[in-house]
Amino acid sequence: xxxxxxxxxxxxxxxxxxxxxxxxxxxxxxxxxxxxxxxxxxxxxxxxxxxxxxxxxxxxxxxxxxxxxxxxxxxxxxxxxxxxxxxxxxxxxxxxxxxxxxxxxxxxxxxxxxxxxxxxxxxxxxxxxxxxxxxxxxxxxxxxxxxxxxxxxxxxxxxxxxxxxxxxxxxxxxxxxxxxxxxxxxxxxxxxxxxxxxxxxxxxxxxxxxxxxxxxxxxxxxxxxxxxxxxxxxxxxxxxxxxxxxxxxxxxxxxxxxxxxxxxxxxxxxxxxxxxxxxxxxxxxxxxxxxxxxxxxxxxxxxxxxxxxxxxxxxxxxxxxxxxxxxxxxxxxxxxxxxxxxxxxxxxxxxxxxxxxxxxxxxxxxxx
Amino acid sequence: xxxxxxxxxxxxxxxxxxxxxxxxxxxxxxxxxxxxxxxxxxxxxxxxxxxxxxxxxxxxxxxxxxxxxxxxxxxxxxxxxxxxxxxxxxxxxxxxxxxxxxxxxxxxxxxxxxxxxxxxxxxxxxxxxxxxxxxxxxxxxxxxxxxxxxxxxxxxxxxxxxxxxxxxxxxxxxxxxxxxxxxxxxxxxxxxxxxxx
Numbered sequence: 264x265x266x267x268x269x270x271x272x273x274x275x276x277x278x279x280x281x282x283x284x285x286x287x288x289x290x291x292x293x294x295x296x297x298x299x300x301x302x303x304x305x306x307x308x309x310x311x312x313x314x315x316x317x318x319x320x321x322x323x324x325x326x327x328x329x330x331x332x333x334x335x336x337x338x339x340x341x342x343x344x345x346x347x348x349x350x351x352x353x354x355x356x357x358x359x360x361x362x363x364x365x366x367x368x369x370x371x372x373x374x375x376x377x378x379x380x381x382x383x384x385x386x387x388x389x390x391x392x393x394x395x396x397x398x399x400x401x402x403x404x405x406x407x408x409x410x411x412x413x414x415x416x417x418x419x420x421x422x423x424x425x426x427x428x429x430x431x432x433x434x435x436x437x438x439x440x441x442x443x444x445x446x447x448x449x450x451x452x453x454x455x456x457x458x459x460x461x462x463x464x465x466x467x468x469x470x471x472x473x474x475x476x477x478x479x480x481x482x483x484x485x486x487x488x489x490x491x492x493x494x495x496x497x498x499x500x501x502x503x504x505x506x507x508x509x510x511x512x513x514x515x516x517x518x519x520x521x522x523x524x525x526x527x528x529x530x531x532x533x534x535x536x537x538x539x540x541x542x543x544x545x546x547x548x549x550x551x552x553x554x555x556x557x558x559x560x561x562x563x564x565x566x567x568x569x570x571x572x573x574x575x576x577x578x579x580x581x582x583x584x585x586x587x588x589x590x591x592x593x594x595x596x597x598x599x600x601x602x603x604x605x606x607x608x609x610x611x612x613x614x615x616x617x618x619x620x621x622x623x624x625x626x627x628x629x630x631x
Numbered sequence: 632x633x634x635x636x637x638x639x640x641x642x643x644x645x646x647x648x649x650x651x652x653x654x655x656x657x658x659x660x661x662x663x664x665x666x667x668x669x670x671x672x673x674x675x676x677x678x679x680x681x682x683x684x685x686x687x688x689x690x691x692x693x694x695x696x697x698x699x700x701x702x703x704x705x706x707x708x709x710x711x712x713x714x715x716x717x718x719x720x721x722x723x724x725x726x727x728x729x730x731x732x733x734x735x736x737x738x739x740x741x742x743x744x745x746x747x748x749x750x751x752x753x754x755x756x757x758x759x760x761x762x763x764x765x766x767x768x769x770x771x772x773x774x775x776x777x778x779x780x781x782x783x784x785x786x787x788x789x790x791x792x793x794x795x796x797x798x799x800x801x802x803x804x805x806x807x808x809x810x811x812x813x814x815x816x817x818x819x820x821x822x823x824x825x826x827x828x
Contacts, residue, residue, distance in 0.1 A: 274701055289724050293728045352731055355674075
């Protein structure tokens, strides 16, 4: 009995040890691609990484973050990178995400593409500034019945250097609505001057994975991972007049831009049209009026589309597009910055076109 | 039938009369989930042919020269699984390194079939039916080809099915299982040609 036991253990161990040794040898020889070089943007940055791993992971380890919503599972198709040399053939797992045009330009899905030899890649310059931050929720407050302001204190690294109007990605951990980590983009509402904090304005969307998490589960003191900053929605350095238009939580990037203007002493003429349904959807009115005091060339124009009787509203009434059309005339020397729902933005672009704003001077951040 | 012809008889029998998928219903999970497109089905089918044809003789050697001499036949389940897993892993690494085109077409399917029950099933049938090494190889190869034929036939049908009206309750795996049943009945027409034992 004991002998049989020993023999069976011996044989199984023998087979396992043999196969394990075989695999270890294989991993060290066949699976070892050595150290490979990644040259980014014509050699403006050179990285040396262990070969054989996905490009996304290799870049992440070296502190270069490519936006990815699924975290490298090949299910979101966001982490595209142009691989100039050393690309090789496309993998079947990449093809569903790559258009014909991208194929001609050697655009690869960086979470699937494995670096096996020296490669040269091209990524947008600003991605060098993108980092991953561990943050702590410092405060959460209700701005309206369905919008919360979340203030995050950066813990590691401690400082972020965004441009006013850019966004970050918020990592939602696994919880009842999602069984994997997901990432959602939110504009920063804080002034870029405040390098240790990030403020977000998040409106509750019924069954929204991230918004439900923030509204129902997030508590002060919780740890949250974000990465950023991203985006090309920021104030252009010109002397044109400015038209800001926002609705709901579209307030966030505009507020950040205004705080930045105030701090830098920019005195360009600026009007801010903020659309809401009724008075209970308005917020940060005092802050905006305080900014009006400090910046003589700035006017804040809140407008209600459906004011209720108890609101006692004596401000502008109507859809934000109608208000803009009514109040703005001859705006060919103006830039417009819009943030809100796709429907609102499309409607506003039409109106801005009517009043003479040039298409190349209209910048927007569409919720999606 | 003479012994020298047995390997070939087993080869044809395992493709048609004793098709591992359609008569034993083994390897259903990947059969149901990967048979949506002809192209991916072909890749998976080829990978199954390769792994069956190679692991069956490999397991035969391990069984005859390691397990039987020590009277450890009952360990065959665990040993076969370990051997298959290690071999598939090794093949995947080799393909990834040395053959880009093969890795493109087969490589990504290999991890999928490591634990495919049809692969283990073939090794176990080989033991029960007391095949020789040569016969085991042909049995593995034939079973792989049989599985390949079944999955591409299914993929061909399912591609046409996209435009068909299917009762809501039968959509997806439901209708696929019904079709697999019809195919199995069709393959029964081959029975009697060659008996497999």
